[in-house]
Amino acid sequence: MRPLHTLKNAPYAQSDAQLPTQPTEPEDMSTPNNSSSFPVVIINTGGTFNKIYQPLTGLLTVANDERTIEDLLHSAAPNLDLHLIGVVHKDSLDMTQDDRTSICETIRNLSPSLNAAPIIIIHGTDTMHETALFLDKAELNRVIIMTGAMRPAQIDPIEAALHLGMTLGFAAATPHPGIYIAMHGRVLPYNQYRKNRTIGIFQTK
Amino acid sequence: MRPLHTLKNAPYAQSDAQLPTQPTEPEDMSTPNNSSSFPVVIINTGGTFNKIYQPLTGLLTVANDERTIEDLLHSAAPNLDLHLIGVVHKDSLDMTQDDRTSICETIRNLSPSLNAAPIIIIHGTDTMHETALFLDKAELNRVIIMTGAMRPAQIDPIEAALHLGMTLGFAAATPHPGIYIAMHGRVLPYNQYRKNRTIGIFQTK
Amino acid sequence: MRPLHTLKNAPYAQSDAQLPTQPTEPEDMSTPNNSSSFPVVIINTGGTFNKIYQPLTGLLTVANDERTIEDLLHSAAPNLDLHLIGVVHKDSLDMTQDDRTSICETIRNLSPSLNAAPIIIIHGTDTMHETALFLDKAELNRVIIMTGAMRPAQIDPIEAALHLGMTLGFAAATPHPGIYIAMHGRVLPYNQYRKNRTIGIFQTK
Amino acid sequence: MRPLHTLKNAPYAQSDAQLPTQPTEPEDMSTPNNSSSFPVVIINTGGTFNKIYQPLTGLLTVANDERTIEDLLHSAAPNLDLHLIGVVHKDSLDMTQDDRTSICETIRNLSPSLNAAPIIIIHGTDTMHETALFLDKAELNRVIIMTGAMRPAQIDPIEAALHLGMTLGFAAATPHPGIYIAMHGRVLPYNQYRKNRTIGIFQTK
Secondary structure, three states: OOOOOOOOOOOOOOHHHHHOOOOOOOOOOOOOOOOOOOOEEEEEEEEEEEEEOOOOOOOOEEEEHHHHHHHHHHOOOHHHEEEEEEEEEOOHHOOOOHHHHHHHHHOOOOHHHOOOOOOOEEEEOOOHHHHHHHHHHHHOOOOEEEEEEOOOOOOOOOHHHHHHHHHHHHHHEEOOOOEEEOOOEEEEEEEEEEOOOOOEEEEOO | OOOOOOOOOOOOOHHHOEEEEEEEEEEEOOOOOOOOOEEEEEEEEOOOHHHHHHHOEEEEEEOOOOHHHHHHOOHHHHHHHEEEEEEEEHHHHHOHHHHHHHHHHHHHHHOOHOOOEEEEEEEOOOOOHHHHHHHHOOOOEEEEEEEOOOOOOOHHHHHHHHHHHHHHHHOOOOOOOOEEEEEEEEEEEEEHHHEOOOOEEEEEE | OOOOOOOOOOOHHHHHOOOOOOOOOOOOOOOOOOOOOOOEEEEEOHHHHHHEEOOOOOOOOOOOHHHHHHHHHOOOOHHHHEEEEEEEOHHHOOOOOHHHHHHHHHOOOHHHHHHHEEEEEEEOOOOHHHHHHHEEEEEEEOOEEOOOOOOOOOHHHHHHHHHHHHHHHHHHOEEEEEEEEOOOOOEEEHHHHEHHHHHHHEEEE | OOOOOOOOOOOOOHHHHHOOOOOOOOOOOOOOOOOOOOEEEEEEEEEEHEEEOOOOOOOOHHHHHHHHHHHHHHOOOOHHHEEEEEEEEHHHHHHHHHHHHHHHHHOOOOOOOHHHOOOOEEEOOOHHHHHHHHHHHOOOOEEEEEOOOOOOOOOOOOHHHHHHHHHHHHHHOOHHHHEEEEEEEEEEEHEEEEOOOOOOOOOOO
């Protein structure tokens, strides 16, 4: 994969003034964000998506950085006002309630200039639903789109890029605040979409 | 890339009955399509996205099939009710008005069961805007999301998968009918987003 | 990786007659095998080289087939008279003396028409030396070239292809019978080349 | 592909003293080079092997650097005393006699400490034979192994890595001085192995 060595973020002051914070059309359909910049927050928590092979141990471990996400966004970077934040770097089976609290605090502490920015969370698939439930109870009133991968991006960059692209495309449609899961071709409210562990595919309930 | 050998499409009769054809919420934000199946039409017209290296001639030529798109959708296929249609397979600089008429006719002739399905068009980037204008004038009253790539998927599967994922994510948000372009991190109405040929990046106008 | 769907092996009767079984030049330098076909035996025993990610369990396991080797040989297949034999499919730490006996028996039982063919063994790196020692004691009087990889070919096809290419190139030079290790840029008699486990690189002693 | 950012070459004085310059065994079989370091000269002349996609023009052009070769050697670098020299960077159909003279001069001007080092030449496949003939007439009395690829390494790293590996493996066997071609699974004297342009495969004559 081609590495993104720099992800330069433009200053926020001007762009925020143009965000469509007050939608007014009378239909339940989206109008794309058409401001000159597109602020996006990506919170990395690790998961299979970020696993890297360790040749000395023979193990796949969650990378302790945001490199995988940067690599996948190389073609999108010029148009994103990207705020990429690593909160934890864990297999989702090791995620604790403290980790989930950290994710919430990270969201609450975002700059006010990012109030209208969609939030994408990269997360392991096994406990994605638990974290979604936790975030839902926190009543953050934000657009939160969770994604992950069944195969490490290092092994299958196509699945990871497709899923990350789905989060950007959904975010671009100015969805209602809520907690969504973008996996395996669909984006749905988290409580309508669950991982079927027998086949390793997210399905509608 | 891992090939998708089969893309089985479920019959449409039942699923269509569940499509949210009558949105009723009073806000200009999207509600995701939460029907049990997600019908999507993908119209392939070729472009750099689909170019394949020909070792005997040393040329990159547009493949005369839909294989690249199938490969990129391997993780999404289980949840998509995919209608993948090859209309032309051309470099977009070779696209004629007849070709654009063929795309229109293909859309008009879709099964009535697909009336609410979003339409994704894979297209070369150089004349994406011309085709969008043509489709706009045809007043199709459909959600049409155009995408492509600056590098062949065979060379850079990440860009192609990210862009294709953006179309699926945007489509999942039940956008207003219109002609959109999904490229380089953003999805915008086609008349707000143009290719800057000097740098090879789509930009807001 | 592009799959090799068929590896057609030509019959052996004619080609064997042309093998340079009686080298006569008075120097300790090699003359390449220039017969019209190039018979090569590849014995697969598994190892990291052949590991495949299992999305349901999150584990990398040794594939129970020869698919990885076939994929890596796609450009070489037209010129090889390839005899690809899976003996065991194991992490090399799980290899037993019984497994090593199986490898020896496989070699002893090769068709007499393959008497002059080089034998390439794909093997895990951790016990490559133990198997080499076992084969040496068996006094097989064959050209045996062992290779493997520090990263699964599925993750790093370049390392695996480079190593496999080294075995073919060394074999093409009609080396003396002996047990060789082809890893990390060099091909040496097994007792002169050892894995340094601290850095994961084979080194001269 | 993972880039090799540094290729540190050790000094040559000590290692050369250990090179097996006086082979003495009475058989026409090779003894591997078992000195503590393995000096290798790689001369890059470009060709399809080194072609890179240019997104602004849509063309594949020969890169004006040695980056592709460095990337492919990442696993071998720790054990190679690598002298990587770019002489020209051309499609082989554009290669002139002046270019071939430059290759000869580069070889004649190598440091005397590299007198016993094998020379690998990366070259386009269409005129590989012409350059081999030119080098043969120059009576360089060196081991010269030419290779290339039918597909750019950027598109098919497996073919390129396999071919480059074949050159290293053949070189490791201390072959007779001569001009060899390593392509498509075999390494043979250049006058016994020719590209069949109808099928794009090198074949014995």
